[in-house]
Amino acid sequence: MTSVSTAAPLRIEADYLLETPGDPRRTAETMAGEQSSGTFVPVPGETPELKARSAARVERLDLLDEAPGPTLPSAGGRDGPVRRARVTLSWPMDNLGPSLPNLLATVAGNLFELKPVTGLRLLDIRLPQAFADAYPGPRFGIAGTRRLAGVEDRPLIGTIVKPSVGFGPEETASLVASLCEGGIDFVKDDELQADGPHCPFDDRVRAVMRVVNAHADRTGRKVMVAFNLTGDLDQMRRRHDLLVREGATCMMASLNSVGLVGMIELARFGTLPIHAHRNGWGYLSRHPLLGWSYVAWQKIWRLAGADHMHVNGLANKFAEDDDSVVDSARTCLTPLFPDKPCLAMPVFSSGQGVRQAPGTYAALGSTDLIVTAGGGIMAHPDGPAAGVSALREAWDAAVAGIPLADYARDRPDLSRALGAAA
Amino acid sequence: MTSVSTAAPLRIEADYLLETPGDPRRTAETMAGEQSSGTFVPVPGETPELKARSAARVERLDLLDEAPGPTLPSAGGRDGPVRRARVTLSWPMDNLGPSLPNLLATVAGNLFELKPVTGLRLLDIRLPQAFADAYPGPRFGIAGTRRLAGVEDRPLIGTIVKPSVGFGPEETASLVASLCEGGIDFVKDDELQADGPHCPFDDRVRAVMRVVNAHADRTGRKVMVAFNLTGDLDQMRRRHDLLVREGATCMMASLNSVGLVGMIELARFGTLPIHAHRNGWGYLSRHPLLGWSYVAWQKIWRLAGADHMHVNGLANKFAEDDDSVVDSARTCLTPLFPDKPCLAMPVFSSGQGVRQAPGTYAALGSTDLIVTAGGGIMAHPDGPAAGVSALREAWDAAVAGIPLADYARDRPDLSRALGAAA
Numbered sequence: 036m037t038s039v040s041t042a043a044p045l046r047i048e049a050d051y052l053l054e055t056p057g058d059p060r061r062t063a064e065t066m067a068g069e070q071s072s073g074t075f076v077p078v079p080g081e082t083p084e085l086k087a088r089s090a091a092r093v094e095r096l097d098l099l100d101e102a103p104g105p106t107l108p109s110a111g112g113r114d115g116p117v118r119r120a121r122v123t124l125s126w127p128m129d130n131l132g133p134s135l136p137n138l139l140a141t142v143a144g145n146l147f148e149l150k151p152v153t154g155l156r157l158l159d160i161r162l163p164q165a166f167a168d169a170y171p172g173p174r175f176g177i178a179g180t181r182r183l184a185g186v187e188d189r190p191l192i193g194t195i196v197k198p199s200v201g202f203g204p205e206e207t208a209s210l211v212a213s214l215c216e217g218g219i220d221f222v223k224d225d226e227l228q229a230d231g232p233h234c235p236f237d238d239r240v241r242a243v244m245r246v247v248n249a250h251a252d253r254t255g256r257k258v259m260v261a262f263n264l265t266g267d268l269d270q271m272r273r274r275h276d277l278l279v280r281e282g283a284t285c286m287m288a289s290l291n292s293v294g295l296v297g298m299i300e301l302a303r304f305g306t307l308p309i310h311a312h313r314n315g316w317g318y319l320s321r322h323p324l325l326g327w328s329y330v331a332w333q334k335i336w337r338l339a340g341a342d343h344m345h346v347n348g349l350a351n352k353f354a355e356d357d358d359s360v361v362d363s364a365r366t367c368l369t370p371l372f373p374d375k376p377c378l379a380m381p382v383f384s385s386g387q388g389v390r391q392a393p394g395t396y397a398a399l400g401s402t403d404l405i406v407t408a409g410g411g412i413m414a415h416p417d418g419p420a421a422g423v424s425a426l427r428e429a430w431d432a433a434v435a436g437i438p439l440a441d442y443a444r445d446r447p448d449l450s451r452a453l454g455a456a457a
Numbered sequence: 458m459t460s461v462s463t464a465a466p467l468r469i470e471a472d473y474l475l476e477t478p479g480d481p482r483r484t485a486e487t488m489a490g491e492q493s494s495g496t497f498v499p500v501p502g503e504t505p506e507l508k509a510r511s512a513a514r515v516e517r518l519d520l521l522d523e524a525p526g527p528t529l530p531s532a533g534g535r536d537g538p539v540r541r542a543r544v545t546l547s548w549p550m551d552n553l554g555p556s557l558p559n560l561l562a563t564v565a566g567n568l569f570e571l572k573p574v575t576g577l578r579l580l581d582i583r584l585p586q587a588f589a590d591a592y593p594g595p596r597f598g599i600a601g602t603r604r605l606a607g608v609e610d611r612p613l614i615g616t617i618v619k620p621s622v623g624f625g626p627e628e629t630a631s632l633v634a635s636l637c638e639g640g641i642d643f644v645k646d647d648e649l650q651a652d653g654p655h656c657p658f659d660d661r662v663r664a665v666m667r668v669v670n671a672h673a674d675r676t677g678r679k680v681m682v683a684f685n686l687t688g689d690l691d692q693m694r695r696r697h698d699l700l701v702r703e704g705a706t707c708m709m710a711s712l713n714s715v716g717l718v719g720m721i722e723l724a725r726f727g728t729l730p731i732h733a734h735r736n737g738w739g740y741l742s743r744h745p746l747l748g749w750s751y752v753a754w755q756k757i758w759r760l761a762g763a764d765h766m767h768v769n770g771l772a773n774k775f776a777e778d779d780d781s782v783v784d785s786a787r788t789c790l791t792p793l794f795p796d797k798p799c800l801a802m803p804v805f806s807s808g809q810g811v812r813q814a815p816g817t818y819a820a821l822g823s824t825d826l827i828v829t830a831g832g833g834i835m836a837h838p839d840g841p842a843a844g845v846s847a848l849r850e851a852w853d854a855a856v857a858g859i860p861l862a863d864y865a866r867d868r869p870d871l872s873r874a875l876g877a878a879a
Contacts, residue, residue: 070649071622080632081624085628086623088655089620089622089655108778109776110776128654130622130655131649131652132653132654134687136688136689137651139714139737140649140651140736141649143713145736145737145739146739147740148738148743148769148777149775149776150774197503198493198511199493200493200494201494201507201508201510201511202507206502209502226566227492227493229553229558231552232554233510233552267558267721268690289558289559289566291565292561295714295715295716296693296715296716296718296719298716315562315569316570317567318577318579318741318749319740321529326740347570353570353572354570
């Protein structure tokens with residue numbers, strides 16, 4: 036068991052929350068068998084030595100609570116009381132080698148469908164050093180993102196182009212121009228806007244980078260714009276190359292749209308920070324006894340090369356509670372390997388504004404993050420520039436440990452933002 | 458509404474099963490807004506015309522049952538009774554263009570996380586013709602697979618290399634040799650075995666194809682082996698090229714491991730049928746009020762190029778019930794577009810044997826399928842050859858409408874298989 040160790044484990048390890056109407060230990064053994072050398076009937080050529088060499092092991096099992104009946108339906112399964120347990124399985128590296136795609140089939144494959152499993156959630160994974168050697172991790176991460184954005188010692192204050200569909204290239208550029216004037220650090224496309232016919236990617240990039248570059252020429256600071264290049268591989272290659280030619284400093288991709296091979300390729304040919312959008316995360320995680328925890332999931336994408344990872348935000352407009360958001364953000368700032376931390380910048384979004392700054396800072400103890408506020412900036416009574424200023428002031432107050440209301444006394448932008456958000 | 462029409466729709470359409478403690482119509486409108494031009498606060502530059510042009514629409518809403526409380530937890534959400542409804546949303550093609558990755562962000566993005574949504578499952582999607590023009594669909598499909606395997610008018614009888622990990626290349630080849638002698642049509646790698654250090658892909662392919670090619674030289678029929686080339690893109694390219702050089706006739710990839718961009722690429726550069734494995738499907742589908750129905754999900758992968766799609770099997774060892782399996786198999790054999798059917802061969806697996814043949818044929822009305830039986834073939838009392846023969850006979854009986862017990866009377870292989878399975 037290495038969950039408290041700082042060294043990378045020698046075997047692949049995965050922690051699960053398991054529910055079963057059967058005996059938890061036996062169900063855990065069934066999971067281990069299904070995901071390694073188990074066979075339902077003896078097969079010619081198999082030997083105890085051969086099976087032992089490749090077998091997954093139940094490393095640990097902690098019994099948790101009972102429940103009166105199964106959470107997930109199971110055809111022909113047993114009804115009545117179920118037991119829950121936290122289970123750790125491990126696999127020899129030699130079953131698959133350091134391959135992220137094959138890791139998914141091993142730790143998150145058929146086992147979710149086993150008949151005696153009425154609840155299964157992948158809580159965490161720990162990977163041997165060979166994975167750190169095989170994949171790049173974030174190429175830019177926190178330091179690289181700060182350098183390109185010209186922002187030190189505070190969060191990047193950002194926003195999202197909205198409406199996400201409807202604006203054409205020139206309308207988008209005009210919005211970005213006013214945001215640049217307002218002092219924004221970061222702007223992102225919406226995940227719904229990649230290369231729609233009304234707002235083609237190439238035209239949008241050219242129009243937006245014209246205003247971003249002009250603003251940088253005047254001020255010496257280039258606003259980071261995460262252009263959504265999500266698409267087929269050849270499209271993403273062409274779009275990346277255009278971004279480089281136009282002087283852009285970030286690219287955005289939807290992880291569940293491109294998938295793991297798409298992400299690995301993007302990180303390999305790409306020369307810009309990758310802003311990783313997690314849309315679709317709900318179907319992977321929304322039920323507490325099924326699917327993926329963010330702690331496990333984000334490790335895969337960070338190792339593949341994601342520089343920025345979406346984590347939702349405190350008091351967000353979605354269904355996720357604050358504890359879960361905080362866990363997600365903290366895990367992005369927790370090293371993956373002792374000598375290869377692969378830290379990604381957590382991205383806070385969804386209903387974010389001045390009021391979340393103190394709680395976010397208190398929970399995270401860091402300003403290594405991106406905040407993207409839509410209404411929180413655009414709806415400031417005195418306009419977007421005041422919205423950006425108010426959000427910066429809110430974070431200054433949070434870091435200084437001064438209540439927002441006190442800090443706002445001689446700061447009209449923050450004061451008006453607090454009034455508008457009340 | 459085009460669910461009963463045979464023409465491709467002009468807008469993208471998606472059907473959902475929705476649960477909400479709020480008003481279902483208003484929640485459906487929230488979903489449509491979140492996934493298109495909705496903004497939580499008015500934004501400078503947006504106009505009613507601009508928003509209307511891009512807005513998603515609620516095309517239809519049918520109220521279903523009520524339930525006493527929410528299925529999925531929602532932070533700060535309303536407790537108490539919930540309503541369920543079947544909802545159809547539609548989007549203008551111009552929001553995204555015919556892009557499969559961006560389709561995912563549109564029909565299966567943030568909406569699963571909305572606060573008033575306490576249950577959401579994507580039931581089906583219908584796509585405009587432009588998608589048919591933009592993606593290849595299965596290059597081989599049923600006819601191409603039958604031609605390469607040399608099997609007409611009956612299912613391909615197949616099996617899986619087991620134990621899936623543990624065997625080296627020579628042990629695998631020796632097993633395949635005995636299966637070839639036994640008259641097998643199809644052999645597949647397990648999803649856990651791609652390029653593990655104990656059984657490297659290249660060595661395995663060379664060893665296995667040596668025996669497959671020798672058998673083809675003797676008999677005139679080449680057994681189709683689906684080699685699991687799941688990996689990073691460059692690995693999949695090299696592995697594909699090796700398969701072609703060695704005369705292999707199929708390649709297997711795990712869909713949830715490679716993701717959509719990986720699959721689209723594989724279909725573009727690949728020149729062999731793609732055997733698409735769905736491991737991980739459980740975390741996408743296991744809860745009836747969350748995630749994806751197979752009907753919706755398999756359309757994405759067929760259009761991207763999958764030739765064979767796993768559908769589990771009747772009376773399987775997993776949690777899925779038979780009705781769901783039958784729906785999955787039927788949908789693979791239902792045309793996607795009027796002039797581009799994109800039919801994929803359903804693959805039945807998991808605890809399959811002679812006893813499932815009549816029910817499977819009765820439900821599907823077709824022999825355009827692959828059956829992969831592990832124990833169902835390997836555990837035949839008279840060996841694998843008798844196992845293959847028995848499974849063929851069971852399908853002959855099913856197609857002829859003769860009860861297995863009657864058909865087995867003068868057929869010892871089937872008779873012994875029925876006895877062993879009893």
